[in-house]
Amino acid sequence: APDCMVVKVSLLMSALPAFYQEVQEIAADSAPAWPMVAHAGSGIVYVHIPVPHPETPDAAQLLQPLQALEQCVARYQGRRVIERAPVAVKQQCQVWGPTGDDFALMRAIKASFDPQSRLNPGRFLGGL
Numbered sequence: 001a002p003d004c005m006v007v008k009v010s011l012l013m014s015a016l017p018a019f020y021q022e023v024q025e026i027a028a029d030s031a032p033a034w035p036m037v038a039h040a041g042s043g044i045v046y047v048h049i050p051v052p053h054p055e056t057p058d059a060a061q062l063l064q065p066l067q068a069l070e071q072c073v074a075r076y077q078g079r080r081v082i083e084r085a086p087v088a089v090k091q092q093c094q095v096w097g098p099t100g101d102d103f104a105l106m107r108a109i110k111a112s113f114d115p116q117s118r119l120n121p122g123r124f125l126g127g128l
Helices: 013-027 059-075 103-113
Strands: 004-010 036-038 044-050 079-084
Touching: 004 059, 013 036, 013 044, 013 059, 044 059, 059 079
Parallel strands: none
Antiparallel strands: 004 044, 004 079, 036 044
């Protein structure tokens, strides 16, 4: 739906039932429900967070559910990517999620393939 933020979450498949239950508890505080779609056998879940006023979104108000979802994802040692959100929200959060232990390796690989940092500078995880 165009009036939703879409967050792609990847988790261990064994964590999906507990993650689903916890997200439903988080979403219970908001008026419309948060529809979720999970791919069987992959551990990928798409969480749709409704945007109350899509024509004039309030970034501060929308960051609260994203932060709650971020904490939930971290508890289950998952990763998340914000696939769709208002620009004002994307400017105030890490779209690709927090960096992990593998970030130093990713930075080294990027530097070896793109030493002048010309390919999409600053557009990936951690500003790569």
